[in-house]
Amino acid sequence: MKQIILATMLAAGFASPVMAEDISLGRFFGACENAGSDTKTSVGEPCIIQSIINAASEQIDGxxxxxLPTDWGNYYxxxxxxxxxKTPPNVHVMHRYRVAEFAGTGALADLTDDLAGAGIDVSDWEAAAKAGVTYNGKIYGVxxxxxxxxxxxxxxIMQQAGLVKDGKPVLPTSVDxxxxQAKLVKEKTGKEYLIGDFSQFETGVRVVMSLIWQQGADLYNGDTATVNTPEAKAAxxxxxxxxxxxxxxPKYNYTDSQQAFLNGEGAILINGTWVVDYYDSQAADPAxxxxxxxxxxxxxLFKDKAAWxxxxxxxxxxxxxxxxxxxxxAALKVLAFINDHDGDWARTGHMAVxxxxxxxxAYKALPHRTEYATTAGLARTMPPSKHYGAIQDTLNREFQAIWLTNKDVDAALSDAELDIQDLLDR
Amino acid sequence: MAVYGWSGKRLGQKSSAALLLTPFVVAYLAFLVIPFLNGIWISLHNWNLMAVAFDPNAKEFVGLRNYERILWGKNIVWSPAASPLVQWSAAFVLLSTLLLTAFGKISRGTAVLVGSIALILFVACGFHPGAGGRWYDRRFWPTVGNTILFVALTVPSITIISLSLAVLVNRESRAMAVFRTIFFLSQVLSVTVVTLIWQLLFSPRQGLIANVITLFGGSPIHWLTDERFAMAAIVITTVWWSLGIAMILFLAGLQDISRDIYEAAALDNAKGWRAFRHITLPNLKRTITLVVVLQIILHFQVFGQSHLMTGGGPNDSTQTLVRYIYQTGFRDSELGRATTMAVFLFVIMGAFSLVQFLLGREDKD
Known part of the structure; x- marks a missing residue:
């Protein structure tokens, strides 16, 4: 009965043209002061998402x-x-690996039966994307x-080091x-081979996890932590x-690593898909x-195809x-609008779902898209856990302790394993 | 002041006091005492922030288990040389206090106070995991240690620098008024602004400090990501931020000292450092105690500097107690554990308030 009432009210909601609803929205990605509402020309994550939100506000009737003002570092x-x-935003963004924690405690609305009515075609989603928003058989997000x-x-820099062939960089296929290559770059150019934020952000954890997965291992399996392994040490x-x-x-932070790359101080920067359009626009700037x-x-670098x-x-x-x-x-309408603009969001460099x-x-013609087209085939994520945030922080702390403070690898991995096991046992 | 009741009848002293105190007592109970007691109640539960919000029955009473999981461990033993430096220093202080008391060199109150702190340090630092043992929460005590180190570095620095500044600007001239304002200005900034300013200054790439070091042929220091400098970086930031209020308190104390004493001392040729040593310092004793105790209580609650500048790293070297409480409560949703740590912090701060109370009483004696 409750469902019938809800469905009726939803139908009424979609049918009635003028029911002004003010939807509060929580997101990370950073601030963009003058994003406008042109979803086709904005550049960079903060401005592209804000232009989509502004357009939703302008174009959805009523x-x-x-x-809402939120801060990246403390978003969750x-x-x-x-x-x-009991005052959450009406609509909010989150990562798929947080679904277990939020949906598991009953915080999120089950959208399974309401998406089609809102104009969201679930069958258009990639299978992996649908799996990412599904918890116990129910869909909890778009x-x-x-x-x-x-x-x-x-x-x-790669050209100077002789590491370019047919217009493409020659990238390593093994640790050796x-x-x-790193030695070659240093000798021929005097510059660093690899740049990244290995001191604060989770880059190091993501790289190490990728290399562990490439060896067929994982950091925890069900309720058992498996951090102190030969595969982790090799990674x-x-x-x-x-x-x-x-x-x-290892001492660059996010800003410094990015600046070093843009200044031409290193051959390769490890960072996410979210900066492709930004670096592309920066490369076009003569300054x-x-x-x-x-x-x-x-x-x-190892045997299996896997990357974070x-x-x-x-x-x-x-x-x-x-x-x-x-x-x-009204909140579902906003989600439908964002879903409709998946192609605009992909301009950041992210892969569409x-x-x-x-x-x-249009998607295939996006800058650099073909260069990393194989990325989707490697995609791998950590097993779902309600303690994902704490597990990430534990790994980040202990891995950074190894390269920033010379903590013994065995001690760091065994400490991380103890801490993660402690979390999994709770 | 006469207070009148509803009937227009003048109230007695007790009734007036009760009536006038009521607003304060109500606010104090509602916003401090009840939340504090509620915190103790939460600390006795396995209480998930999110789960309990949606289902009040999702909590589980666990008695003192949270205290055990945080403060204790498996196979914990005690020895007099677990932390030799701290324990033996404490033992030395304890023996010295006993000797000085025996010879009547220090008052009994001071002896009890210093002796108690030394004894607590000697005993507390002696606990450690025995063979095959471990702390249940291996990060808690190092975090407490970091917080104490932060307080130990920050409080004396702020006290000495702010006292020096107060003495220097304690003159009646327009220039000194400007300096007083400038030195106080940093105090009004929020922690976000302060940490942003200092992150820019500490940046090894474009920071002012790195540029100066490079100018003299040195290589830039990675202040926030190098274990040797990270704590120093947040201490420097905090000292710069916190000088203002301590300086104002000292200025108030200095202006309470009668000019006559300095003039009389000058006749006896006590000027400059000697006047400071024998007149200013003794007269500022109560202000110094106040500043030190207030700063200790304030800086035990350090959070923003560590959270925003170093993220508690590297290797937890700048992880502080309030940041750990925050992470446990909000990141991990473990409100029971978080409030247990908060109760522990309350005990520490309560102890320092007691110290202030005892020292204040001794002054009156």
């Missing part, structure tokens, strides 16, 4: 969208506090992208090749060897030292669906 803490205080780490390449050794030889610097930019798929990937998605609080069907219907967008000529 709905205005108010973007703010979101949880808002949920605990996926927006796949994102992964790429190797952002300065082609001029990686070290040989970490790849980075520590680069640091020890001076081919990479920037980076001139020839290439976005390459994360290389396979994630997915952004949009969700609605369960309490909105229960308490305010009209606002819930809709089959129709992926097959479109």
């Amino acid at each position: 709905v205005t969208v108010n973007t 803490d703010q979101l949880k506090a808002a949920y605990a205080g 996926p927006m992208d796949f994102h992964a780490n790429l190797w952002h390449v300065n082609m001029d 090749e990686l070290m040989a 970490i050794k790849v980075l520590t060897d680069l640091f020890a030889a001076g081919y990479a610097d 920037v030292a980076l001139k020839n930019y290439y976005a390459a798929t994360f290389p396979i 990937a994630g997915s952004h998605m949009w969700a609605i609080p369960a309490m909105l669906k229960q308490n305010d069907p009209a606002k819930y219907a 809709r089959k129709s967008v992926l097959a479109s000529d």
Whole structure:
């Protein structure tokens, strides 16, 4: 009966043209002051998403969208506090790996039966994208992208080192090749081979995880932590060897690493898909030292095809669906609008989740898209856990302790294993 | 002041006091006492922030288990040389206090206070995991240690620098008024602004400090990501930020000292450092105690500098107690554990408030 009432109210919500609803929206990605509402010309994650939101606010009848001020670093803490205080945003973005925690505690609305009514075609989603927003057989969000780490390449430095063939960078296919290339770059150009934020952001964890997966292992399996393994040691050794030889610097933070790459101080930057359009636009700027930019798929250094990937998605609080069907219907319209603009969001560099967008000529024609087209085939994510955030932080802390403070690898991995096991046992 | 009741009848002293105190007591109970007692109640539960918000029955009473999981471990033993430097220093202080008391060199109150702190340090630092043992939460005590180190570095620095500044600007001239304002200005900034300013200054690529070091032929320091400098970086930031209020307190204290004493001392040729040593310092004793205790209580709650500048790293070297409480409560949703740590922090700060109370009482004696 409750479902019938809800369905009727939803139908009424969609049918009635003028029911002004103010939708609050929570997101990360950073701030964009003057995003406008032209979803076709905005550049960079913050401005592209804000232009889509502004356009939704302008174009959806009877709905205005108010973007709440949030901070990237503390986003989930703010979101949880808002949920605990029973004042969550009506619509909010999140990562797929947080679904277990949020949907598991009953925070998120089950959208399974309401998406079609809102004009969202679930069959158009890639299977992996649908799986990412599904928990216990129910759909709890609308996926927006796949994102992964790429190797952002300065082609001029690679050319100087003789590592360009047929207009493409020659990237390593084994650890030995990686070290040989790094040595070559250093000798021929005097520059660093690899740049990345290995001191604060989770780049190091994502690289190490990718290299562990490439060896067929994982960091935890069900309720058992498996961090202190030969595979983890081999993965970490790849980075520590680069640091020890001076081919990479572990002390850069995110801003410094990005600036170093744009200044032409290193051959390769490890960062995500989210900066492809930004680096592309920077390379076109005469004032920037980076001139020839290439976005390459994360290389396979061991036997298996695997590299860290994630997915952004949009969700609605369960309490909105229960308490305010009209606002819930308006929130679904916002989600549908964002889903319709999956192709615009993909301009950031992220991979689209809709089959129709992926097959479109416009998508294929996006800058550098063909250069990392194989990335989707490597995508791998950590097993779902309610303690994902704490597990990430534990790994980040212990891995960074190895290369920033010379903590013994065995001690760091065994400490990480103890801490993660402690989390999994709770 | 006469207070009148509803009937227009003048109230007695007790009734007036009760009436006037009521607004404060109500606010104090509602916003401090009840939340504090609620915090203790939460600390006795396995309480998930999100789960309990949606289902009040999702919590589980666990008694003192959270305290055990945080403070204790498996096979914990005690020895007099677990942390030799701290324990033996504490033992030395304890023995010295006993000797000085025996010879009547220090008052009994001071002896009890210093002796108690030394004894607590000697005993507390002696616990460690025995063979095959481990702390249940191996990060908690190092985090407490970091917080104490932060306080130990920050409080004396702020006290000495702000006192020096107060003495220097304690003159009646327009220039000194300008300096007083400038030195106080940093105090009004929010932690976000302060940490942003100092992150820019500490940046090894374009920071002012790196540029100066490079100018003299040195290589830039990675202040925020190098274990040797990260704590120093947040201490420097905090000292710069916190000088203002301490300086104002000292200025108030300095202006309370009668000019006559300095003039009399000058006749006896006590000027400059001697006047400072024998007149200013003794007269500022109570202000110094106030500043030190207030700063200790304030800086035990350090959070923003560590959270925004270093993220507690590298290798937890700048992880502080309030940041750990915040992470446990919000990142991990473990409100029970987080409030347990908060109760522990309350005990520490309560102890320092007690110290202030005891020292204040001794002054009156």
